[in-house]
Amino acid sequence: MTMKNPLLVPELRTMLAGGDTDALRDFCETLHPAVVAELASALSEEDAWAVLTHADLPLRAEIFSHMADDIQADIIATLHRQDIARLMTEMPPDDRADLFRRLPEDSREAVLPALAQAEREDIRRLASYEEGTAGAAMTSDYATLGPHLTAAQAIERLREIAPDRETIYYAYVVDENRRLLGFVSLKDLIVAKRDARVSDLMHRDAVSARVDDDQEDAARKIQKYDLLALPVIDGADALVGIVTYDDAIDIITQEHTEDMEKFMAIAGSHEEAMYMRTPPWVHFRNRAPWVAALAVLGLVSGFIVQSFEGLLMQFAILAAFMPMVADTGGNTGSQSATLVIRALALREIAPRDALRILFKEFQVAILLALLLGMLAFGRVVLFGGGSSMPLNYPLATIGIAIAIALGLQVVTSTLIGAVLPLAAARAKLDPAVVASPALTTAVDITGLLIYFTTAKILLGI
Amino acid sequence: MTMKNPLLVPELRTMLAGGDTDALRDFCETLHPAVVAELASALSEEDAWAVLTHADLPLRAEIFSHMADDIQADIIATLHRQDIARLMTEMPPDDRADLFRRLPEDSREAVLPALAQAEREDIRRLASYEEGTAGAAMTSDYATLGPHLTAAQAIERLREIAPDRETIYYAYVVDENRRLLGFVSLKDLIVAKRDARVSDLMHRDAVSARVDDDQEDAARKIQKYDLLALPVIDGADALVGIVTYDDAIDIITQEHTEDMEKFMAIAGSHEEAMYMRTPPWVHFRNRAPWVAALAVLGLVSGFIVQSFEGLLMQFAILAAFMPMVADTGGNTGSQSATLVIRALALREIAPRDALRILFKEFQVAILLALLLGMLAFGRVVLFGGGSSMPLNYPLATIGIAIAIALGLQVVTSTLIGAVLPLAAARAKLDPAVVASPALTTAVDITGLLIYFTTAKILLGI
Numbered sequence: 010m011t012m013k014n015p016l017l018v019p020e021l022r023t024m025l026a027g028g029d030t031d032a033l034r035d036f037c038e039t040l041h042p043a044v045v046a047e048l049a050s051a052l053s054e055e056d057a058w059a060v061l062t063h064a065d066l067p068l069r070a071e072i073f074s075h076m077a078d079d080i081q082a083d084i085i086a087t088l089h090r091q092d093i094a095r096l097m098t099e100m101p102p103d104d105r106a107d108l109f110r111r112l113p114e115d116s117r118e119a120v121l122p123a124l125a126q127a128e129r130e131d132i133r134r135l136a137s138y139e140e141g142t143a144g145a146a147m148t149s150d151y152a153t154l155g156p157h158l159t160a161a162q163a164i165e166r167l168r169e170i171a172p173d174r175e176t177i178y179y180a181y182v183v184d185e186n187r188r189l190l191g192f193v194s195l196k197d198l199i200v201a202k203r204d205a206r207v208s209d210l211m212h213r214d215a216v217s218a219r220v221d222d223d224q225e226d227a228a229r230k231i232q233k234y235d236l237l238a239l240p241v242i243d244g245a246d247a248l249v250g251i252v253t254y255d256d257a258i259d260i261i262t263q264e265h266t267e268d269m270e271k272f273m274a275i276a277g278s279h280e281e282a283m284y285m286r287t288p289p290w291v292h293f294r295n296r297a298p299w300v301a302a303l304a305v306l307g308l309v310s311g312f313i314v315q316s317f318e319g320l321l322m323q324f325a326i327l328a329a330f331m332p333m334v335a336d337t338g339g340n341t342g343s344q345s346a347t348l349v350i351r352a353l354a355l356r357e358i359a360p361r362d363a364l365r366i367l368f369k370e371f372q373v374a375i376l377l378a379l380l381l382g383m384l385a386f387g388r389v390v391l392f393g394g395g396s397s398m399p400l401n402y403p404l405a406t407i408g409i410a411i412a413i414a415l416g417l418q419v420v421t422s423t424l425i426g427a428v429l430p431l432a433a434a435r436a437k438l439d440p441a442v443v444a445s446p447a448l449t450t451a452v453d454i455t456g457l458l459i460y461f462t463t464a465k466i467l468l469g470i
Numbered sequence: 471m472t473m474k475n476p477l478l479v480p481e482l483r484t485m486l487a488g489g490d491t492d493a494l495r496d497f498c499e500t501l502h503p504a505v506v507a508e509l510a511s512a513l514s515e516e517d518a519w520a521v522l523t524h525a526d527l528p529l530r531a532e533i534f535s536h537m538a539d540d541i542q543a544d545i546i547a548t549l550h551r552q553d554i555a556r557l558m559t560e561m562p563p564d565d566r567a568d569l570f571r572r573l574p575e576d577s578r579e580a581v582l583p584a585l586a587q588a589e590r591e592d593i594r595r596l597a598s599y600e601e602g603t604a605g606a607a608m609t610s611d612y613a614t615l616g617p618h619l620t621a622a623q624a625i626e627r628l629r630e631i632a633p634d635r636e637t638i639y640y641a642y643v644v645d646e647n648r649r650l651l652g653f654v655s656l657k658d659l660i661v662a663k664r665d666a667r668v669s670d671l672m673h674r675d676a677v678s679a680r681v682d683d684d685q686e687d688a689a690r691k692i693q694k695y696d697l698l699a700l701p702v703i704d705g706a707d708a709l710v711g712i713v714t715y716d717d718a719i720d721i722i723t724q725e726h727t728e729d730m731e732k733f734m735a736i737a738g739s740h741e742e743a744m745y746m747r748t749p750p751w752v753h754f755r756n757r758a759p760w761v762a763a764l765a766v767l768g769l770v771s772g773f774i775v776q777s778f779e780g781l782l783m784q785f786a787i788l789a790a791f792m793p794m795v796a797d798t799g800g801n802t803g804s805q806s807a808t809l810v811i812r813a814l815a816l817r818e819i820a821p822r823d824a825l826r827i828l829f830k831e832f833q834v835a836i837l838l839a840l841l842l843g844m845l846a847f848g849r850v851v852l853f854g855g856g857s858s859m860p861l862n863y864p865l866a867t868i869g870i871a872i873a874i875a876l877g878l879q880v881v882t883s884t885l886i887g888a889v890l891p892l893a894a895a896r897a898k899l900d901p902a903v904v905a906s907p908a909l910t911t912a913v914d915i916t917g918l919l920i921y922f923t924t925a926k927i928l929l930g931i
Binding site: 041043164167168171172177178195196199200216231232233234235237254255257258259261262265266268269283284285289290292293296297299300301303304305307308310311312314315318321322325326328329330331332333335336337339340341344347348349351352357358362365366369372373376377380381384385388392395396449450453457 | 502504625628629632633638639656657660661677692693694695696698715716718719720722723726727729730745746750751753754757758760761762764765766768769771772773775776779782783786787789790791792793794796797798800801802805808809810812813818819823826827830833834837838841842845846849853856857910911914918
């Protein structure tokens with residue numbers, strides 16, 4: 010298998026320009042569909058489609074399914090509805106429903122009549138689940154077996170339906186109302202005696218998800234139980250689809266990206282748009298709201314500083330410690346927030362553990378406060394002499410005041426960092442949403458208030 | 471399947487206290503091994519082991535393999551070497567080698583002689599690969615087939631070895647030197663005619679990893695090509711193991727945790743220690759070095775402020791904008807760093823795209839700078855009147871100076887945010903390591919220099 014090789018993109022362009030049909034067909038059929046998708050994605054929409062037309066329809070649909078969502082949408086926008094319908098017919102049901110969900114309203118209306126009845130109903134059903142749920146992530150391509158089949162009959166049936174199914178390694182055993190009775194793996198069937206009954210071989214009480222469960226919870230079940238696929242059931246306990254392990258990997262990766270974006274204050278378009286394909290003004294539009302909102306919050310810090318201007322004019326050295334107070338608060342707050350968010354995400358802790366968590370963070374914070382307080386005191390006493398201050402004011406007093414102020418800031422921001430995600434989790438919000446830099450800006454404000462108030466009291470102004 | 475249920479832990483304690491052997495055996499055999507592992511992990515090491523002894527040896531090893539690394543280590547520390555050896559014999563080879571790698575030196579020496587020759591060699595070999603490589607993540611439990619078998623013979627062979635292998639859904643075809651010729655899936659074999667040859671059915675040019683490849687690269691291949699397992703080959707191109715999809719999910723989750731820790735300045739112990747099980751002083755030890763190092767860097771900011779003390783005493787309003795300058799630099803820098811790191815991780819961009827990336831970030835930065843500059847100007851003109859400044863100094867001039875300084879800071883920190891991960895990637899370091907808060911502290915320093923220097927020049931002091 011040739012791995013990612015950007016040198017192939019110019020070759021591809023040459024083949025297209027020369028109309029070299031044989032070479033293009035060979036290209037599509039020899040390389041892995043994921044690689045063809047990757048290389049064709051580097052071309053314009055029209056050229057990418059021109060490459061894909063050299064693959065026969067099933068392969069074309071497979072390559073297309075490997076492309077990123079936004080590239081799929083761009084290509085679809087250049088096609089006739091008959092081409093779209095033919096392509097969609099061959100796509101895996103879950104990818105097809107995803108694509109349909111992202112089509113503009115008028116394209117949806119145009120495409121639906123061109124599809125066969127069965128696909129039309131399947132799309133309507135899958136596309137009806139809200140994005141981010143197990144229902145929206147599932148596929149309807151799964152194998153079912155009746156409980157009374159023998160192992161040999163079951164293998165024969167799986168063999169017949171294999172070409173149309175995403176996986177035949179798990180088969181689900183359902184009753185006449187499609188209620189899930191259990192599942193058998195192909196391994197179970199192969200190892201079993203030929204005349205053993207599916208009802209005796211099957212694993213009862215299969216782990217499952219409900220259609221409206223969060224897709225990340227479904228993916229985490231696949232991870233926890235080392236599953237190849239997770240059955241999804243509706244409100245009447247009937248089996249309606251499966252989430253496969255490869256979709257679980259993509260869901261987990263997508264959730265990581267979203268977490269990172271939340272942490273780093275990038276507004277949540279949450280589409281899988283690729284960095285280089287996104288024009289600068291779209292990047293600007295995604296980032297500006299957060300940066301501007303935080304800057305407005307930053308103005309609050311400014312007003313606090315302004316209100317302590319008198320103190321600052323007397324003890325100019327206080328200004329020198331403002332960056333350290335702000336950064337240290339942000340850093341310690343982010344640390345506790347990250348650990349708590351992570352532990353919540355991995356289900357290690359629950360919101361009801363709040364008091365134990367806060368006590369633990371309090372102990373950690375005291376230790377950090379002692380360390381950083383001593384550091385600040387040393388800095389003031391060693392290098393603070395040059396600053397302007399009231400005549401003969403003892404440097405050690407200023408050092409103690411700054412050390413205590415910094416220590417209080419560390420304790421407060423560590424606790425705020427731990428409390429916010431716990432509160433968000435209890436309110437059924439995603440804990441990651443409260444993490445830095447919103448947190449950083451929040452502890453900046455509390456930090457400056459603590460810093461100047463403490464200094465004012467201790468310096469006796 | 472009963473899902474996570476903390477109510478079962480007290481029941482478990484009662485069963486242990488009452489010596490209720492039948493109930494404990496039933497508990498181990500009825501629940502999913504992952505659930506038994508989770509519930510037993512809430513007990514002391516001795517109690518957890520007491521629960522596990524009620525499962526027969528293969529099930530005991532399976533439950534144990536589902537436990538977190540640090541809990542496994544704690545339990546092992548309480549056991550006799552014969553118990554350890556029996557347990558290890560039944561564990562999957564990759565989990566066994568992982569556990570061995572984490573044993574203290576003297577325990578390793580004690581355990582090895584108690585193992586059978588084959589396991590001993592297997593452990594030595596697997597444990598010899600450096601942690602974080604595909605070699606360390608792989609298992610030696612895989613199925614191989616000769617190329618001349620028929621489909622029916624191949625299925626029969628897979629059926630025989632199925633109980634001992636992690637997966638029989640992929641089988642690897644090797645020559646007499648164990649060089650990888652290709653692979654067949656069990657689905658291929660089942661669908662094929664009974665007398666078709668494996669050599670005709672197999673997929674040639676299988677995607678593979680080398681033993682010393684990064685484990686994350688191996689996991690990303692599994693994701694990209696939707697594989698159930700990825701073969702791993704050594705320097706002589708011989709097949710030595712496979713990385714399975716379930717390990718790939720765990721690797722991706724683990725890398726994400728490490729990325730978050732790096733982002734949030736938590737020193738990289740990178741063990742899977744659980745939040746609640748870690749005592750406060752260990753949390754302190756993990757976090758303090760970063761916080762302290764950044765605080766020391768923060769002192770540099772302090773010296774810069776101190777050196778501009780004269781300017782600050784004349785234009786006190788400059789102090790009010792210090793937090794906004796610092797935070798905005800940190801936020802815009804983090805945004806560009808996050809996007810670049812993410813795009814690098816997903817292989818969307820490569821270090822050689824540096825110039826195009828920097829040009830794109832420059833365009834975004836100009837737009838952000840204009841927006842934030844206007845915001846700062848408005849703030850100064852509207853609310854700056856109360857600050858002390860040289861008599862009759864025009865407020866608009868101060869506003870323009872602060873807006874320009876802030877704009878320069880936004881452009882600089884956006885570019886720094888994009889450059890650092892690219893430079894790290896080119897130097898073969900993990901790009902995530904340079905991300906915030908090290909970045910935040912760095913742009914604080916450049917930001918304050920830019921801010922005060924610009925203000926000084928424009929205000930003509």
